[in-house]
Amino acid sequence: MHIAVFSQYHTNPDCPATSRHYALLEHLAKTHRVTLLTTDAWAGQRLTQQFPWVPAGVEARVAKVHYDNKMGPARRALAFVQYAAWAVREGLKLDRPAVIWGISTPLTAAWAAARVARRLGVPWVFEVQDLWPSFPIAMGAVPTALARRELFKLEKRLYDSAAHIMPLSPDMSSYVTNLGIALKKVTTILNGTDLELAARATPAAVEALRQEQGLAGKRVVLYAGTFGRANDITTLVAAAEKMVEADSEVVWLFLGHGFHAPLIAAAAARWPGRIRVVGGQPRHAVFAWFGLADVSVVSFLDMPVLDTNSPAKLYDSLAVGTPVVVTNRGWTKALVEREHCGWYVPAGDAPALAARLREALQQPGLLHEMGARGRQLARREFDRQTLAATMQRILEQAALTGQGR
Structure with missing residues (x-):
């Protein structure tokens, strides 16, 4: 037809x-x-x-x-x-x-x-x-x-x-x-998410990217998506600066483009190598970036309408076994808590986000377990x-x- x-x-x-x-x-x-x-x-x-x-x-x-x-x-x-x-x-x-x-x-x-x-x-x-x-x-x-x-x-x-x-x-x-x-x-x-593209993020591909980016031995937090007005980028930047100031082994990666790119670039200039703007990546390459992160962040402003959304970065992160922190109060909060593949932090709360991420990064075994559950969920439902x-x-x-x- x-x-x-x-x-x-x-x-x-x-x-x-x-x-x-x-x-x-x-x-x-x-x-x-x-x-x-x-x-x-x-x-x-x-x-x-x-x-x-x-x-x-x-x-x-x-x-x-x-x-x-x-x-x-x-x-x-x-x-x-x-x-x-x-x-x-x-x-x-x-x-x-x-x-x-x-x-x-x-x-x-x-x-x-x-x-x-x-x-x-x-x-x-x-x-x-x-x-x-x-x-x-x-x-x-x-x-x-x-x-x-x-x-x-x-x-x-x-x-x-x-x-x-x-x-x-x-x-x-x-x-x-x-x-x-x-x-x-x-x-x-x-x-x-595209599981056949996620499969390109093999351990060898992720390790090659890690070495290329000089991230060996670093604890990596990733935000991958639009730097838009709805994405609560100011909170992410504030949390990133708190974390890199306190811990020299933490690196924040911002992968994407959009309205708040200058704000992120300014933070990256203040913290060279510790806060990095990667820029947009083609769809088929983004999974390796999720794969090298210890945890990713899925953030939006505190608005009820945004609690309903269906962010691709959530699915992409879980597909390669990287747990997520979400700031929506709606179904994504319920999902990560029910499936034990991530955490919820209220939108707009930079100190709480930084604290949650610091605690998560200090528990590599828990990150691995949550990532494995997220990967299974992605194959089952996404x-x-x-x-x-x-x-x-x-x-x-x-x-x-x-x-x-």
Whole structure:
């Protein structure tokens, strides 16, 4: 069958990004015709050329709409509108698909998918990556009460019109069903991780990276992800400075890019070699960095909407056996405590974070045990190939149900 996919931000494993949809599209394209409507926003950020831009069998239709993490709210909104308008026009030119898969964020991409589905008379499936508009509203990006009300109305209409809804975390699913959406219409499909790429982080590869970086004998804390406004980077920097001041054997690595890069760079200048900015790494290389860390940190601001999210760095760290410290109070806290693969520290509390990490680093045996449990959990529940098969079944069922209307 023909599946049309509306996704504003496509990446591949050559990019410094999670590339979730690359794995899912690759799986779908083995048995179905797939057309991807996306933008070129990430095309210029490829760091290597090991993977084709889209998986074999996927036809990409690409709009030229710029985007980066440093944009302000107005410029972001313009990019969202530009993609949505283009996606509706382009979507109506497609050979009629059996089902449409709309991916939010942003909410406007899902709106475009829903509009085309309605015009073509086909079902659509809604993937919820983050809760919109709750997230931008919490970040102060939607200043007027009228705009907030209209966005919440749009969100509810999209949930109602979708044949099925696929949030990326159990807390997101609870949010959706609490709006009155039937439980049978909602399936949680976690962000997950790429176990075949994680397998590249062999002990030899990790040791080679450790020697290359001069980290032999050091206790390493890693933050790998966006240096964004929502990621509580100021708390991480404060904790890092407390730790390296007290212990010369501790090294903090910040792997990524984004809005707060200058803040981290300034700390690195104050503590050369002890706080390091690694910069973005391609998806296929990031697992070795997680592998050399003793513990990683998954941090966000103290906002209820952020407690629902499904951070890739959590899955990636556990996949290679590195325990995590999370600062969300939602399902990730419950997960690491239930599975004994990490710890929770309240967001915004730099002294508590530094203390928790110091205690963890002094217990290598416990770190090893927690890492082993995390690795087992990743293989049991986080494999994107298994998650892709679930998504395929949902898309096929939606198409089948649509044929009977």
